[in-house]
Amino acid sequence: MKMVASQVVNTYPLSSYTFGTKEPKMEKDTSVADRLARMKVNYMKEGVRTSVEGILLVQEHNHPHILLLQIGNTFCKLPGGRLKPGENEIEGLKRKLSSKLAANSPALQPDWQIGECVAMWWRPNFETIMYPYCPPHITKPKECKKLYLVHLSEREYFAVPKNLKLLAVPLFELYDNVQRYGPVISTIPQQLSRFQFNMIQQ
Amino acid sequence: MKMVASQVVNTYPLSSYTFGTKEPKMEKDTSVADRLARMKVNYMKEGVRTSVEGILLVQEHNHPHILLLQIGNTFCKLPGGRLKPGENEIEGLKRKLSSKLAANSPALQPDWQIGECVAMWWRPNFETIMYPYCPPHITKPKECKKLYLVHLSEREYFAVPKNLKLLAVPLFELYDNVQRYGPVISTIPQQLSRFQFNMIQQ
Numbered sequence: 507m508k509m510v511a512s513q514v515v516n517t518y519p520l521s522s523y524t525f526g527t528k529e530p531k532m533e534k535d536t537s538v539a540d541r542l543a544r545m546k547v548n549y550m551k552e553g554v555r556t557s558v559e560g561i562l563l564v565q566e567h568n569h570p571h572i573l574l575l576q577i578g579n580t581f582c583k584l585p586g587g588r589l590k591p592g593e594n595e596i597e598g599l600k601r602k603l604s605s606k607l608a609a610n611s612p613a614l615q616p617d618w619q620i621g622e623c624v625a626m627w628w629r630p631n632f633e634t635i636m637y638p639y640c641p642p643h644i645t646k647p648k649e650c651k652k653l654y655l656v657h658l659s660e661r662e663y664f665a666v667p668k669n670l671k672l673l674a675v676p677l678f679e680l681y682d683n684v685q686r687y688g689p690v691i692s693t694i695p696q697q698l699s700r701f702q703f704n705m706i707q708q
Numbered sequence: 709m710k711m712v713a714s715q716v717v718n719t720y721p722l723s724s725y726t727f728g729t730k731e732p733k734m735e736k737d738t739s740v741a742d743r744l745a746r747m748k749v750n751y752m753k754e755g756v757r758t759s760v761e762g763i764l765l766v767q768e769h770n771h772p773h774i775l776l777l778q779i780g781n782t783f784c785k786l787p788g789g790r791l792k793p794g795e796n797e798i799e800g801l802k803r804k805l806s807s808k809l810a811a812n813s814p815a816l817q818p819d820w821q822i823g824e825c826v827a828m829w830w831r832p833n834f835e836t837i838m839y840p841y842c843p844p845h846i847t848k849p850k851e852c853k854k855l856y857l858v859h860l861s862e863r864e865y866f867a868v869p870k871n872l873k874l875l876a877v878p879l880f881e882l883y884d885n886v887q888r889y890g891p892v893i894s895t896i897p898q899q900l901s902r903f904q905f906n907m908i909q910q
Contacts, residue, residue, distance in 0.1 A: 565781035570842040626901045639879045642771040677841045681893070689884070696895045697902075699828045699840035 530669035559586030621655035761788030823857035
């Protein structure tokens with residue numbers, strides 16, 4: 507691996523994006539227990555699950571913000587989801603981003619530019635806990651979740667499912683806030699710290 | 709920025725390295741208050757401080773470990789330190805790594821291969837708290853600390869100052885352990901999660 511210079515990420519103001527709504531995208535499970543049970547059934551059929559999520563950056567007041575989907579009043583998640591067996595990660599992430607954030611019209615699809623993988627998390631068992639490494643003695647992890655940087659164009663139209671809210675959350679709100687955002691989302695600021703953000707004003 | 713494939717980092721067993729001792733390297737300050745006061749004096753003379761630290765990886769039991777220097781009975785730090793005004797980051801990190809970990813003989817200097825910058829932390833004020841971003845409204849941060857991956861060769865000889873202990877600490881011990889290791893070192897597992905470790909057995 508060779509040394510690379512600090513990488514620059516362009517970010518545009520939240521106000522340069524347009525937001526509409528589309529039909530609801532309901533969660534497949536109504537409880538954590540249901541979700542873990544379905545994960546187990548899928549694992550038996552298809553083996554280790556790979557999921558991919560996108561980190562979409564915007565800026566406000568010269569500080570980077572991340573787009574999160576809020577379900578109900580508290581739970582937040584990154585846009586993304588599970589790959590189909592054998593599906594390419596980049597193509598799968600584009601499919602999931604369109605499903606969660608694009609209008610149904612093919613003419614209004616954002617040009618998703620998938621950047622670097624910034625984090626990987628492993629689920630050793632059919633439980634909610636995940637680790638940023640495959641724990642020792644775990645030879646068959648049940649899921650690997652990969653977080654990719656998504657480079658947004660200067661203008662985009664997003665269509666948000668009616669049952670979800672799209673929030674732009676500043677890095678300083680995520681940092682050290684595991685109670686509110688969980689271990690994966692609350693350490694995104696640390697994973698992005700090596701990038702230099704080019705805040706483009708308009 | 710273009711997409712890159714998951715990056716591979718070779719790690720060798722701890723047992724492939726040899727450890728000796730050398731003269732003590734005393735801390736310049738005997739208290740946190742002294743350290744912050746000296747930082748302020750240096751800032752007035754030289755402006756923003758840049759410090760560089762190295763993440764040196766080894767493996768044991770097929771799990772990555774990081775080399776940390778322990779001072780006294782509890783405090784751990786990464787090898788590294790402050791750059792001289794105008795000093796190149798990579799050259800400065802090599803100088804600091806040799807000062808902390810190399811024998812005095814020029815013939816025994818490790819071939820330090822500095823890899824990617826994996827994290828940056830900012831100190832907004834003359835206080836101990838640092839953030840993985842420059843906080844909004846801070847136009848003059850007092851310090852920027854950069855963490856670099858250091859690729860070790862298969863064999864090396866390290867000379868550890870007599871007042872310090874060199875520890876190989878597993879990622880699973882660092883993870884979620886801010887009480888023991890502080891915010892910078894305890895989130896190294898998350899920052900390394902995107903790498904694939906190639907555990908070379910011997």
